[in-house]
Amino acid sequence: xTRFTVRTERFATxxxxxxxxxxxxxxxxxxxxxxxxSVLFPPPIPVFDRAVVLIEDNILQEQIVASMRxxxxxxxxxxxxxxxxxxxxxxxxxxxxxxEPWTEFFRxxxxxxxxxxxxxxxxxxxxxxxxxxxxxxxxxxxxxTAAGVxxxxxxxxxxxxxxxxxxxxxxxxxxxxxxxxxxxTGMRLAMANAFVTIVAAELIASNDGLxxxxxxxxxxxxxxxxxxxxxxxxxxxxxxDRVFRLLIRAFAGRxxxxx
Amino acid sequence: MALxxxxxxxxxxxxxxxxxxxxxxFSLDLAEGEFFCLLGTSGCGKTTVLNMVAGxxxxxxxxxxxxxxxxxxxGADRGVVFQGHDSLYDWLTAIENIGFGLRLxxxxxxDRRAKAEHYLHMVGLDGQxxxxxxxxxxxxxxxxxxxxxxxxxxxxxxMDEPFGALDAMTRAVLQGELSRIWAETRKxxxxxxxxxxxxxxxxxxxxxxxxxxGGTLKAVIPVDLPFPRERTSDAFMAAFREVHALIHDExxxxx
Ligand SMILES: Nc1ncnc2c1ncn2[C@@H]1O[C@H](COP(=O)(O)OP(=O)(O)OP(=O)(O)O)[C@@H](O)[C@H]1O
Ligand SMILES: [Mg+2]
Numbered sequence: 377x378t379r380f381t382v383r384t385e386r387f388a389t390x391x392x393x394x395x396x397x398x399x400x401x402x403x404x405x406x407x408x409x410x411x412x413x414s415v416l417f418p419p420p421i422p423v424f425d426r427a428v429v430l431i432e433d434n435i436l437q438e439q440i441v442a443s444m445r446x447x448x449x450x451x452x453x454x455x456x457x458x459x460x461x462x463x464x465x466x467x468x469x470x471x472x473x474x475x476e477p478w479t480e481f482f483r484x485x486x487x488x489x490x491x492x493x494x495x496x497x498x499x500x501x502x503x504x505x506x507x508x509x510x511x512x513x514x515x516x517x518x519x520x521t522a523a524g525v526x527x528x529x530x531x532x533x534x535x536x537x538x539x540x541x542x543x544x545x546x547x548x549x550x551x552x553x554x555x556x557x558x559x560x561t562g563m564r565l566a567m568a569n570a571f572v573t574i575v576a577a578e579l580i581a582s583n584d585g586l587x588x589x590x591x592x593x594x595x596x597x598x599x600x601x602x603x604x605x606x607x608x609x610x611x612x613x614x615x616x617d618r619v620f621r622l623l624i625r626a627f628a629g630r631x632x633x634x635x
Numbered sequence: 636m637a638l639x640x641x642x643x644x645x646x647x648x649x650x651x652x653x654x655x656x657x658x659x660x661f662s663l664d665l666a667e668g669e670f671f672c673l674l675g676t677s678g679c680g681k682t683t684v685l686n687m688v689a690g691x692x693x694x695x696x697x698x699x700x701x702x703x704x705x706x707x708x709x710g711a712d713r714g715v716v717f718q719g720h721d722s723l724y725d726w727l728t729a730i731e732n733i734g735f736g737l738r739l740x741x742x743x744x745x746d747r748r749a750k751a752e753h754y755l756h757m758v759g760l761d762g763q764x765x766x767x768x769x770x771x772x773x774x775x776x777x778x779x780x781x782x783x784x785x786x787x788x789x790x791x792x793x794m795d796e797p798f799g800a801l802d803a804m805t806r807a808v809l810q811g812e813l814s815r816i817w818a819e820t821r822k823x824x825x826x827x828x829x830x831x832x833x834x835x836x837x838x839x840x841x842x843x844x845x846x847x848x849g850g851t852l853k854a855v856i857p858v859d860l861p862f863p864r865e866r867t868s869d870a871f872m873a874a875f876r877e878v879h880a881l882i883h884d885e886x887x888x889x890x
Contacts, residue, residue, distance in 0.1 A: 531719065535723075539784075540740060
């Protein structure tokens with residue numbers, strides 16, 4: 377019975393997504409064919425045809441892999457740096473006093489503004505892109521992790537203390553697990569930022585990637601290519617977020633019933 | 636010798652709005668094995684007293700002794716059951732919550748599980764051990780809290796309006812269970828409530844507090860009724876009236 381309802385619910389969700397995308401492409405088609413009627417705004421069918429060509433030539437896959445690899449590397453690096461810093465800021469007042477000015481300062485300097493610096497420092501190779509993604513990830517993860525530590529209920533900590541917990545035990549067995557949902561939420565937000573940053577970085581300084589595809593298409597006025605890149609970005613972002621949500625459910629669903 | 640002694644304990648909070656004397660000159664001896672109910676109107680300083688005994692807060696004046704030594708910080712010898720159920724660990728199952736204190740002490744997995752199961756049974760939740768707090772009702776969560784505190788075998792159990800947020804029927808059931816558990820374990824209990832009937836139903840002694848500022852102990856009344864207590868009996872009614880008369884002034888007194 378429950379299996380059945382879970383299945384139908386999942387089916388309904390997927391059906392909803394499919395219907396939503398179909399509607400989106402339908403409106404796009406109608407707008408392009410009947411409203412705008414310009415070569416600068418192709419309808420979906422030629423764009424898909426072009427996508428098929430790019431896939432057959434293995435071009436689209438290469439750009440996607442290039443962009444996604446950078447995103448993942450920078451994102452993981454940023455998270456690995458950000459989580460301990462966030463935990464320290466949330467746990468120790470001295471660390472907070474020392475580091476909060478940093479986070480409050482740098483988070484207002486967007487990664488996009490750092491592209492020139494990154495290129496000067498690291499060249500147009502992989503390092504500059506990974507640096508930028510890590511940069512954009514770190515502050516979001518730090519801030520949400522620190523907020524998570526601060527939001528651990530006072531009674532949870534007190535309960536542990538009067539069960540005999542040491543400071544280290546309070547941290548490892550109460551504060552840390554209570555913060556996991558905040559960390560994951562921060563990482564999810566950071567992933568969205570990473571997409572913004574990678575496209576901007578590849579537009580300006582790269583030999584491949586979806587941003588480069590966009591840039592070349594603009595140079596050679598291949599309007600369909602532009603739209604292929606845009607649709608690919610949207611779908612990749614969507615899929616990445618789904619995967620992230622599934623991971624959150626699988627690893628941390630029990631940490632928080634509302635995830 | 637008393638298990639817990641409060642000697643002229645006072646607590647003044649200092650904050651944005653100036654100083655607030657929450658508790659003044661509070662003295663009390665708690666004997667081993669007694670069930671003491673601290674009764675008072677909202678804001679009279681009950682939680683403040685409990686927090687000081689638990690070691691969460693320090694008295695501004697006077698001192699608190701446990702077995703003759705001053706209380707300085709929270710410790711495993713004083714188990715606390717909190718008013719809300721935010722103190723349970725959402726990421727642990729019911730049984731893991733109950734065994735949390737044992738885990739802190741490094742008890743092995745299997746011993747821990749066996750002991751936790753014992754207390755799960757004691758609070759009447761057999762078979763519910765695998766559930767997470769989000770899958771338990773308010774009453775069940777309070778049972779888990781009680782089991783968690785008891786599993787750690789503290790010298791005294793401190794309970795701050797543990798049934799305050801429950802509906803009247805669930806509350807009556809849990810009061811009955813707590814009374815039974817206390818009779819089984821003879822654990823010393825300091826129980827806070829603002830419900831006269833609850834106090835008379837559970838306590839061996841009821842302490843009535845005067846309302847603040849400067850909340851203090853106004854009177855202590857022994858309740859010498861046998862357990863389980865019959866709430867409609869004349870003796871219960873008489874005890875209820877006696878306590879009620881004392882607290883009446885606190886509720887309706889000019890202020
Ligand atoms: N941290 C604090 N800072 C300032 N004032 C406080 C603080 N905690 C409590 N008080 C004040 O001390 C008084 C007693 O508070 P306490 O929480 O002990 O009351 P209580 O008897 O437990 O009330 P209730 O039955 O509503 O829980 C109140 O007037 C309250 O405003
Ligand atoms: Mg209170």
